[in-house]
Amino acid sequence: MSLLDRAVVAVLPAIPRPVVRKLSAPYIAGPSLDDARRVVAELNAEGKTATVDVLGEEVAQASEAEAIAAEYVAALEAFERDGLDANVSVKPTGLGLKLGYDLCKRNVEAVIAAAEPTNRFVRIDMEDSSTTDDTLRLFRELRDEGHARVGPVLQASLRRTVADAASLAGASVRICKGIYVEPEAIQFRDDQEVRDSFVEALELLLDGGSYAAVATHDEWLVDRALETIARRGLAPSAYEFQMLLGIRADLGDRLVEAGHRLRIYVPFGRQWYEYSMRRLQENPKVAGYVAGDVARSLFRRR
Ligand SMILES: Cc1cc2nc3c(=O)[nH]c(=O)nc-3n(C[C@H](O)[C@H](O)[C@H](O)COP(=O)(O)OP(=O)(O)OC[C@H]3O[C@@H](n4cnc5c(N)ncnc54)[C@H](O)[C@@H]3O)c2cc1C
Numbered sequence: 001m002s003l004l005d006r007a008v009v010a011v012l013p014a015i016p017r018p019v020v021r022k023l024s025a026p027y028i029a030g031p032s033l034d035d036a037r038r039v040v041a042e043l044n045a046e047g048k049t050a051t052v053d054v055l056g057e058e059v060a061q062a063s064e065a066e067a068i069a070a071e072y073v074a075a076l077e078a079f080e081r082d083g084l085d086a087n088v089s090v091k092p093t094g095l096g097l098k099l100g101y102d103l104c105k106r107n108v109e110a111v112i113a114a115a116e117p118t119n120r121f122v123r124i125d126m127e128d129s130s131t132t133d134d135t136l137r138l139f140r141e142l143r144d145e146g147h148a149r150v151g152p153v154l155q156a157s158l159r160r161t162v163a164d165a166a167s168l169a170g171a172s173v174r175i176c177k178g179i180y181v182e183p184e185a186i187q188f189r190d191d192q193e194v195r196d197s198f199v200e201a202l203e204l205l206l207d208g209g210s211y212a213a214v215a216t217h218d219e220w221l222v223d224r225a226l227e228t229i230a231r232r233g234l235a236p237s238a239y240e241f242q243m244l245l246g247i248r249a250d251l252g253d254r255l256v257e258a259g260h261r262l263r264i265y266v267p268f269g270r271q272w273y274e275y276s277m278r279r280l281q282e283n284p285k286v287a288g289y290v291a292g293d294v295a296r297s298l299f300r301r302r
Helices: 003-014 017-027 033-045 062-082 101-118 132-144 161-167 191-207 219-232 249-257 272-282 284-301
Strands: 049-054 086-090 122-124 153-155 173-176 212-215 239-244 262-268
Touching: 003 272, 017 272, 033 049, 033 062, 033 262, 049 062, 062 086, 062 101, 086 101, 101 122, 101 132, 122 132, 153 161, 161 191, 173 191, 191 212, 191 219, 212 219, 219 239, 219 249, 239 249, 249 262, 262 272
Parallel strands: 049 086, 049 262, 086 122, 153 173, 173 212, 212 239, 239 262
Antiparallel strands: none
16 A cells, blocks of 8 residues: 555545545436436447446445335336436345345345346445355345346455356356455455456356456456457457446547447445445555545646
8 A cells, every 4th residue: 555545544534525525526426316317328328338336335224225225226217217228236235235145135136126127137246255155145046046137246356256257157247356455365465466367257257158247447457358359259249348437438438439338337326425435445546546636636726
């Protein structure tokens, strides 16, 4: 962690809410579903699809988890009404995983029940390592119960991921580096090891006939993915790239222009402040990017 990153993490709680809102504005659609609809419509007009995340993690009560599930249902209904090209990404802890596996599963099923009639996909985000086994179990049970349009996420930074990728052959899987900082015993520390794990997992998924969602803004990884796609002669319908709202839009535009599918992850919701702070505190590297944004905005003001 650089000194600058460390400094940013240390002062985070002291940053006034409106400043956090301003800093996080490019990365979050806004507090309401209308904000998400507006942003998705803009992305669709640029030839990009979206996956929408209702903000809310680690809820304290079953009713909060059910309320989040209801927000997803409302979002899916709105996308259908508006003719928007968007699906959803759910977080197991937001849907109650820490309160009980069965509660979480019921809530995911409620979201799937709203998504399936309109052929929309439900991606189950991967959270910290205390949830990995339950999240993969959740996915496998849902798949085995006949839900075809649901898929998990793998985090290349985890040492277990290549083995998980081998076992998920055929599933629709998002592969990303992983945002959570975990003990070294289970997570690579070296950036190149993470990249190598990403590429190996991607190759295994494609070998197994998976639809792969390549979620990264790392140009080195994007280039490796493009190489493997070209080598295998994959049609653009056999994979997609994914990026977070507000990050490396230039790289995303290049992919779209070259004919690749690009899906943008669009978070929205009342819990934007908690989400921003958590992301920043969990991963000091992100704090470093924010520090960079602040520095750039200072320069722009001159
Ligand atoms: C669509 C999508 C879904 C994701 N889902 C999950 C998930 O379910 N679970 C999970 O643990 N993680 C998830 N992530 C986060 C992911 O694990 C990484 O933490 C994040 O994508 C940064 O890694 P990177 O591959 O972009 O590489 P990095 O090396 O971190 O970034 C490459 C470049 O991208 C730019 N960049 C990256 N992040 C930022 C930022 N926050 N602000 C400004 N610039 C930035 C910088 O220019 C940087 O040099 C997801 C990411 C994406 C794109």
